[in-house]
Amino acid sequence: MEKGFRKKSGRQIPEGEVITLDHVTKSYSSSGAPALNDVTLHIKKGEFVFIVGDSGSGKSTLIKLLLRELVPTSGEITVLGYNLNKIKHSKIPKFRRNLGIVFQDFRLLKDRNVYENVAFAQRIVQTSTREIKRNVPSILATVNLAGKYKSKINQLSGGEQQRVALARALINKPTILLADEPTGNLDPNNSWEIMGLMEKINESGTTVIVVTHNREIVNAMKKRVVTMKKGVIIEDEEEGTYIDED
Amino acid sequence: MRINSFFYTIGQGFKNLGRNKWYTLASIATIGACLFLFGLVFSIINNIQYFVHTAEEGVSVTVFFNEGVSEDQILAVKTDLEKRPEVRQINYIDPETAWEEFKNSYLVEYADGFTENPLADSASLEIYLNDVSLQGALVTYIESIDVVREINRSEITADTLSGLNKLMAYVSMGIIIILLLVSIFLISNTVTMGIAVRKDEINIMKYIGATDFFVRAPFVVEGIMIGIIGSLIPLLILYYVYGSAINYVHTQFAMLASILPFLPVEQIYSQLVPISLAIGIGIGFMGSFTTVRKHLHV
Numbered sequence: 001m002e003k004g005f006r007k008k009s010g011r012q013i014p015e016g017e018v019i020t021l022d023h024v025t026k027s028y029s030s031s032g033a034p035a036l037n038d039v040t041l042h043i044k045k046g047e048f049v050f051i052v053g054d055s056g057s058g059k060s061t062l063i064k065l066l067l068r069e070l071v072p073t074s075g076e077i078t079v080l081g082y083n084l085n086k087i088k089h090s091k092i093p094k095f096r097r098n099l100g101i102v103f104q105d106f107r108l109l110k111d112r113n114v115y116e117n118v119a120f121a122q123r124i125v126q127t128s129t130r131e132i133k134r135n136v137p138s139i140l141a142t143v144n145l146a147g148k149y150k151s152k153i154n155q156l157s158g159g160e161q162q163r164v165a166l167a168r169a170l171i172n173k174p175t176i177l178l179a180d181e182p183t184g185n186l187d188p189n190n191s192w193e194i195m196g197l198m199e200k201i202n203e204s205g206t207t208v209i210v211v212t213h214n215r216e217i218v219n220a221m222k223k224r225v226v227t228m229k230k231g232v233i234i235e236d237e238e239e240g241t242y243i244d245e246d
Numbered sequence: 247m248r249i250n251s252f253f254y255t256i257g258q259g260f261k262n263l264g265r266n267k268w269y270t271l272a273s274i275a276t277i278g279a280c281l282f283l284f285g286l287v288f289s290i291i292n293n294i295q296y297f298v299h300t301a302e303e304g305v306s307v308t309v310f311f312n313e314g315v316s317e318d319q320i321l322a323v324k325t326d327l328e329k330r331p332e333v334r335q336i337n338y339i340d341p342e343t344a345w346e347e348f349k350n351s352y353l354v355e356y357a358d359g360f361t362e363n364p365l366a367d368s369a370s371l372e373i374y375l376n377d378v379s380l381q382g383a384l385v386t387y388i389e390s391i392d393v394v395r396e397i398n399r400s401e402i403t404a405d406t407l408s409g410l411n412k413l414m415a416y417v418s419m420g421i422i423i424i425l426l427l428v429s430i431f432l433i434s435n436t437v438t439m440g441i442a443v444r445k446d447e448i449n450i451m452k453y454i455g456a457t458d459f460f461v462r463a464p465f466v467v468e469g470i471m472i473g474i475i476g477s478l479i480p481l482l483i484l485y486y487v488y489g490s491a492i493n494y495v496h497t498q499f500a501m502l503a504s505i506l507p508f509l510p511v512e513q514i515y516s517q518l519v520p521i522s523l524a525i526g527i528g529i530g531f532m533g534s535f536t537t538v539r540k541h542l543h544v
Contacts, residue, residue: 067453069544089543090457097455107450111265124456126248168454 018176018207019043019066024075026061034073035061037231043209045175048202050218051211052242053228059211062228063180066209067101068092080175097125100169100206104181106161108153114140114164115149121168139167143197159190166197176207183214191217218242255460259467269440270472276436277476277529280429281522285484287425288521289514291418296509298414302378302407303334307385308398309371315393317369323391324371330387332380337372344368379408430529433476437469437533445541452544461542465534473530477522484518485511 019041026036036058043049053059064070065077068084077084082095108117115136122132140146143163153161162182169177179198183191195210195217202208212218218225218241225240226233235243263270311320317340324336339347345368375381381404388397451461492508 093452093455093457093460095455096453099455101453107446107453109447109450111447120451121454123251123254124451124454124460126251128248129250172455 016045017042018045018080019209020076020078021062021065022076022078024065024072024077026058026065026070027073034231036065036072038075039231039233041226041233041236043207045207046202046205048199048208048221048223049210050221050223050225050240050242051209051228052213052215052218052225054213056230057228058231059228060180061231063178063211066178067099068095093124097172098175100166100172100174100177102162102165102169102177102179102182104184106158106165106185108161108164108168110153112153113149114145114151114153114156117153117164118167118171121171125172135171139171142170143167157190158185159187159193162186162190162194163197166194170201170206174206176209177201179208179210179212181212182210183212183217188216195221215242251460255463256467258464259471262464262468263471266440266444266468269443270468273433273436273440273472273530274476274479277429277433277473277526278479280425280432281477281526282480282484284422284425284429284525285480285518285522286487287421288518289484289488289509291414291421292514292517293509295411295414295418297506298407298411300507302411303374305375305378305381305400305404305407307373307375307381307388309373309388309394310396310398311367311369311393312395313367315369319393320369320371323393327371327373327384327388330384332375332377332384333373334376335374337374339370339372341367341369344370377408378404379411381408426525429525433525433529434533437472437530438537441465441534441537441541448538448541449544452542458539458542462535462538465538466531469530469534470527471530473526473528474523476530477526481515481519481522485515488514 020043021039021041024036024039024041025034027034039058039062051059051062061070065072065084066079068079068087072085079095080098082091084095087095109120112120118136118139119132122135127135137146137149140149143166145160145163145167148156148160153164156164162185166182177198182194182198186194191214198208198210199221222239224238225235225242227235227240227243309323311323321338324338327333328336373384375384381399381401385397385399388394448461488511492511495502495506495508
């Protein structure tokens with residue numbers, strides 16, 4: 001699907017672009033102000049992008065639109081050649097398998113252990129049991145959790161839980177990694193560890209998009225920063241910083 | 247779908263029973279309690295209906311004939327009556343049999359004084375009905391036969407049994423429908439709540455690219471298993487309780503046992519087992535299927 005991003009929308013997508021938002025507006029009600037207002041955004045393969053902004057700036061809505069949890073009120077969204085405005089419900093799972101997703105609250109299956117949580121993502125894409133047994137320990141080693149594969153989720157610290165979530169997101173080798181406030185529930189040490197892992201993943205060619213409030217991390221990492229405010233992109237710069245509005 | 251993925255989803259359904267112990271226990275208990283109550287009422291009602299039906303079968307109409315009517319004529323009437331839909335069985339009682347029965351019942355040793363059969367003209371037809379409520383129509387027809395002298399019938403018994411039968415049919419239908427509705431409501435509520443609290447789990451699966459089938463299958467397997475276990479437990483308990491109750495009545499109230507016939511447990515269970523399993527499995531399946539669907543649109 002990565003090759004020739006013209007198939008689904010019928011519109012020419014620039015070479016190497018994995019995410020395209022074309023004048024996207026999202027309103028939750030007809031009366032209120034739109035959560036996202038005429039947003040246009042292009043993200044290329046292999047980029048590391050921070051999306052920053054205060055509460056209510058539209059970051060979460062943007063993530064939900066990229067996951068096809070929401071449909072735009074107007075405008076067009078294309079991710080990896082899938083036109084998310086027109087995608088059929090039955091095709092959404094296949095589309096999402098191209099994305100790795102990490103949430104602030106980890107969203108792990110609490111009644112399963114570390115191994116089962118990570119293996120679950122492989123089960124979904126119908127990987128054989130033999131391959132799962134090979135892949136899971138390998139990815140757990142990447143996130144430094146090789147020794148904890150049998151642990152229950154509630155036996156892990158916040159940082160460890162986020163690393164399990166990261167392992168789950170990466171096991172199917174996604175083209176895009178979407179992280180919604182991945183350090184929101186972590187202390188500074190764990191936050192840096194997670195961001196370090198994400199940078200490593202990005203270096204291997206995965207496009208990484210991180211929605212965050214964490215100024216220190218954004219300013220230190222010198223990546224592309226898209227700043228949102230009240231549903232619009234107010235700034236988009238390479239090696240940008242998270243400017244304190246106040 | 248790969249065969250190992252298919253078995254994985256089925257296996258997850260079984261594992262879920264253990265992962266969600268309290269939900270599993272609550273659901274099985276609710277299904278079990280509802281179906282036990284249903285089975286109990288079902289058994290009682292069926293036995294009452296059986297009793298009324300047995301009593302009905304004993305109700306007969308006796309037809310006596312004019313003097314001089316020959317046995318052939320009476321047997322011709324019998325053949326004619328046997329064709330009627332109300333009639334289940336007709337016994338021809340010849341005068342000798344009638345006199346023997348009378349002697350044995352009422353005269354005993356005093357019967358020796360009789361040299362001739364005083365009931366020589368008392369040959370009769372004893373008619374048993376398919377349905378006592380049809381007694382009136384049959385009697386009207388028999389009255390129109392010219393060789394008939396007298397018809398003995400118990401109108402009160404027939405009317406009472408007929409009324410009781412109708413009442414039982416309505417009452418049992420009403421009770422069973424109410425119990426079924428209450429069972430369906432309680433069981434589906436338990437299943438719905440049990441799954442609703444796990445909607446996060448469904449969301450996670452959907453976010454990481456699980457198909458609707460992949461998410462739903464373990465829940466449906468779980469629902470069906472809960473339905474089967476929840477149905478079998480009350481059936482087993484009731485089997486034991488029913489057998490013990492019959493045994494108790496037979497040993498403690500021997501007189502009552504001869505008046506009150508009980509349906510054999512096999513006969514009750516030939517209907518109760520499929521009904522209970524259908525309710526248990528049906529609600530387990532439908533409840534999980536529809537509840538998961540509500541949370542799939544993520």
